[in-house]
Each structure stands twice: as C-alpha cells, then as structure tokens.
Amino acid sequence: MTPEMERLNWMPSPSLVPDDTAIDMQHLGRMTLGEPALEIEVLALFAAQSCDLALRLASMPPDAAVLAHTLKGSARAIGAFRVADAALGLEAAMKSGGDVTRAVVQLQKAVEEARLEIDRMLNRS
Secondary structure (H helix, E strand, C coil): CCHHHHCCCCCCCCCCCCCCCCCCHHHHHHHCCCCHHHHHHHHHHHHHHHHHHHHHHCCCCCCHHHHHHHHHHHHHHHCCHHHHHHHHHHHHHHHHCCCHHHHHHHHHHHHHHHHHHHHHHCCCC
C-alpha cells in the first residue's frame, strides 16, 4: 500500500452481494454499534423522515435538491441503500435535466419498500 493510501481514513462499505431486504441490517448494526434500542430509534426516525421528504419531493419544491441530498445521506447512514440510490438518481436527473418525474416515482417506491420493511421489523404492520 502506498503512503498516500495508508493515510486515508477508510470507511466500511456496504456488502457487494445484493440483499433482498430494503434495510442492510449488518450496516445498521455497525452504525449503531449493535445497540438494539438505538437501531429501533433510528429506524423509526428514518421511516417518518423518509416518508415526509418523499411527499415533499413529489411537488418539486425550490429546495428539492437539498431534500434529495438529505434523504440520500440519511438512507446511507442506516443501510437503506435502495433509497439512497433512488435519491442519488433524483439528484442526477435534476442536475442533468433528466426525467425528474420518473426519478421521483422510483424514490417513492424505494421509500415505501423501506417503510414497509421497517414496520415489519418494528412489528408495526
């Protein structure tokens, strides 16, 4: 390893193997230091926040880019990588003049899948 590479602060990456769940529980466990109560708290907060942001993004408010970026970061933090990818797709569509409507629909679908998975995990279904 080169001296430059040794000085970098490496972050753990999500699994390269596709996961069939909307939430990567291994990633969530690492981010919450394996504390079940903290996992429950951040999942509940993310479920509420993601639904609110997806709803707000549907009308493409002036701060849509900031909202999509916020959602992307929150999703990555808890292991909701499909939501993060969809939020990234929306950001890209807004920047490039792409199909924003399609990107919003994909984001809403990803958020709904994550919310249903969270509800199942929290036994709120």
